[in-house]
Amino acid sequence: MDACNRCGKKLKTQKSIDVGYGPICKKKQAAEDAEFEEIQITLEEVVESGVAV
Structure with missing residues (x-):
């Protein structure tokens, strides 16, 4: 591809x-x-938090 994927x-x-x-x-x-x-959380963090999904 010869075009920028962003602009x-x-x-x-x-x-x-x-x-x-x-x-x-x-x-x-x-x-x-x-x-x-930076703002992403892992599945392990969700499980550790005890939040039901």
Whole structure:
């Protein structure tokens, strides 16, 4: 794919094409992914909390 998975702009380098993101979108996506991972809880945490699911 030669378009950025985030913004849709045409990717110019082979490295960007391989990754699927341009350099700016790659940084933005990495920050969003890190934030998402921070707020996730595991199944073990749910079980330990005693909350019925």
